[in-house]
Each structure stands twice: as structure tokens, then as C-alpha cells.
Amino acid sequence: MQNSDIEAGLTPPPLMPKVERQRLHDTVVEHIRRFIVEGVLEPGKKLNERELCETLGISRTPLREALKVLAAEGLIDIEPNRGASVSKMSEAEMRETFELMSGLEAFSGELAAERMTAAELTEIKALHYAMLACRTQNDLAGYYSRNQAIHDKINEAARNSALRQTYIAVNRRLQALRFRSNFQVPKWDSAIHDHDEMLKALEARDGKRLSTILRQHLLDKRDAVLQIQSREDAAAAKLKA
Structure with a gap:
């Protein structure tokens, strides 16, 4: 100029x-x-x-x-x-990281039930129904993205920055495994049932109930992932034999 x-x-x-x-x-x-x-x-x-x-x-x-x-x-x-x-996590790393995440999710739920706004609850409901629609279409990727958005919104609603930072860091390491935990249809449907119960607990502002559901939800994912990994390891060992 x-x-x-x-x-x-x-x-x-x-x-x-x-x-x-x-x-x-x-x-x-x-x-x-x-x-x-x-x-x-x-x-x-x-x-x-x-x-x-x-x-x-x-x-x-x-x-x-x-x-x-x-x-x-x-x-x-x-x-x-x-x-x-x-990166490939060992069985011990998977077990321990899921256990840690179960505690983080449980604490998030307890705080979120108390601190969540009506607008946030409405947003989670919308994600929940969109997630169910993906399940009917067998759209695992679409289901998973909405599923994770729900968990993320609950963590955000806890209004605890230290918890938030830890949650994000740990969850990034588990996302691939959380995705794999739904490969079996019964596990996928069980996870949906858990989400139905989560929504009910949120609507009732029942932090203890939501905390219990979230903790077990993550431990069930741990067990599903370890089961899948065990089968894959056995199949790989058989091929080498």
C-alpha cells in the first residue's frame, strides 16, 4: 500500500x-x-x-x-x-488404563448430575437418539462418534478442569479399544442399554446411580476388549505353530 x-x-x-x-x-x-x-x-x-x-x-x-x-x-x-x-498396549496396560478411565468416568457422572444445565441435557438426549438411529443402520462409526460425544459432554458438564485434562489424555489412548469393544453385537446392545440407564440417571439428577453405571460400563468394555485380544493372540499363535 x-x-x-x-x-x-x-x-x-x-x-x-x-x-x-x-x-x-x-x-x-x-x-x-x-x-x-x-x-x-x-x-x-x-x-x-x-x-x-x-x-x-x-x-x-x-x-x-x-x-x-x-x-x-x-x-x-x-x-x-x-x-x-x-502403539500397541500390553494386556496389563489395557487393564490398568480401563480401570483408571472407569474412575474418571464415574467421577464425571457424579459431578455432571449435579452441575449439568438443562440445555446440556437436551443436547445429550439428541445425541442419544442419533446414536440409536446409527445402531439400527449398523453404522458403527456413526454410533461411536455420537457415543463418545455423549461421554465427552458428561465430562464437560462436570465443570472440573483438572478432571477434564486427565480425562482427555487417558481417553485418547483408549478410543481405538473402546471402538473395538462393540464388534460383538451382544456387547454393542449391552452398551446401548447402559446408555439408556445413563440418560435416566441424568434426568433424575442421580449422581450416585450415574457414577455406578459409568464405572461398570467401562469395566465391561475392558472385559470385552481383553476377550477379543485373547482370541486374536490365540489365533496368531496357532498360525505360527
Whole structure:
């Protein structure tokens, strides 16, 4: 812009905000995180940077930046000279992390029942019915996204920032396993029953009841995941024999 324009009182154009790069970064992180959650990228799988770049339509720089974020979240392992691979939790890690999450979810429910607003409850109801619709269509991905949104809304409604930060960090490590826990139809339907009971407890503002339901809900998921893992390990061992 010329000095004469400024002197004439014209407003100089704003500097271009550095939004696009951050948006790309967040989008890449979210896409890869979803690939991991939905099992497109399985635990232990070595990541092929070239293939990921082609799939996402990006260069290696934003991909590597995204992998660093996911490594910090515990979803990716990066080893010098060996590249990146999807993290694989041991049986003990699965058991202990689900136990921790069961406590976090229970505490969230106890506080949320007391502190949740009417608007938040209405939003959770809408998510609940959308989740049920996905179940009738056998849309596991759609079901899971709404399911997790419900749990997240309950945690947010607890209005406890320390709990919130811990919940987010722990839940990121469990999302892929929580998704897998619904692979068996009886387990999926059992989880829906739990959500029906959660909604009733929320409507009644019964924090103790909601806390109990959420704790057992997560422990049931733990047991379902460990059962699946046990079968897969047995099948792998049989193939090697």
C-alpha cells in the first residue's frame, strides 16, 4: 500500500492470519487419529509415510508434525532410524488404563448430575437418539462418534478442569479399544442399554446411580476388549505353530 493511501485515511489491509497451516495440522492429526480409532491403522502397524501422504494429499512435513503430536498422545511410537508405528498396549496396560478411565468416568457422572444445565441435557438426549438411529443402520462409526460425544459432554458438564485434562489424555489412548469393544453385537446392545440407564440417571439428577453405571460400563468394555485380544493372540499363535 502506498503512503498516500495511509495519509488519505484508508485502512491498511489486515495481515494474512496464519490459520491455514494450523487448520491443516489439526486436520491431519484428526484424520490419522480416526484411522487408528477405527482400525484402519492397526496396533503395531508400521506407518508408510509415502502412502499416508498420498492418501491425505499432503507433503511429508505436515505428516511428520502430526505424527509428533500423536506420539505425545501415546497413539504413535517413533523410533530413530525405524520410523513410526501405531502403539500397541500390553494386556496389563489395557487393564490398568480401563480401570483408571472407569474412575474418571464415574467421577464425571457424579459431578455432571449435579452441575449439568438443562440445555446440556437436551443436547445429550439428541445425541442419544442419533446414536440409536446409527445402531439400527449398523453404522458403527456413526454410533461411536455420537457415543463418545455423549461421554465427552458428561465430562464437560462436570465443570472440573483438572478432571477434564486427565480425562482427555487417558481417553485418547483408549478410543481405538473402546471402538473395538462393540464388534460383538451382544456387547454393542449391552452398551446401548447402559446408555439408556445413563440418560435416566441424568434426568433424575442421580449422581450416585450415574457414577455406578459409568464405572461398570467401562469395566465391561475392558472385559470385552481383553476377550477379543485373547482370541486374536490365540489365533496368531496357532498360525505360527
